[in-house]
Amino acid sequence: EIVLTQSPATLSLSPGERATLSCRASQSVSSYLAWYQHKPGQAPRLLIYDASNRATDIPARFSGSGSGTDFTLTISSLEPEDFAVYYCQQRNNWPPTFGQGTRLEIK
């Protein structure tokens, strides 16, 4: 089973700042990595799939990069609604697995 390690566990930033979240896989997942945003009591929201493709209706401030074992989610300029928990997920190896999440909080 592939282990995804996300860092940092918590990221404290202010609106308008740039956020960089990392996801590292225990072995290569090619480009088959997705990112999700999750707010308490809400459905998780797909942001990025296949490492760099924005999902439908996702703002351009969200971007993804990477391949193999190292991936990055970047939020170019934080909006108040962006503060949430972010998860990465791989589908290259069975079973699909998720990282433990990065909590993005308001500084």
Add this chain to the structure above:
Amino acid sequence: QEQLQESGPGLVKPSETLSLTCTVSGGSINNYYWSWFRQPPGKGLEWIGYISDSGSTNYNPSLKSRVTTSVDTSKNQFSLKLSSVTAADTAVYYCARGLRGYRYGPFDHWGQGTLVTVSS
């Protein structure tokens, strides 16, 4: 806009069977793979397994011996049963759809989740 909604008992006794249903509205259950997930308190997300509209299934090996899923296309619903539950099965359970017919993600539509507590 397609929506998913989980439903079922919020409290299950140890050794009994957890049963949940996911109702899909605003779209068809056909031609997609539908997955179940769970998130224990303070822990990460775990994929439980999927079922297709035709009834093909695949489960996480960690839960395979206790999981059963079914689909009712006439009602646009699919269901999860997890047998012999213990306190370790206490979690928020989610249902979701695989994007464009992908089996293992990405998952583009999710329910809001339902908390299931295992306790006597």
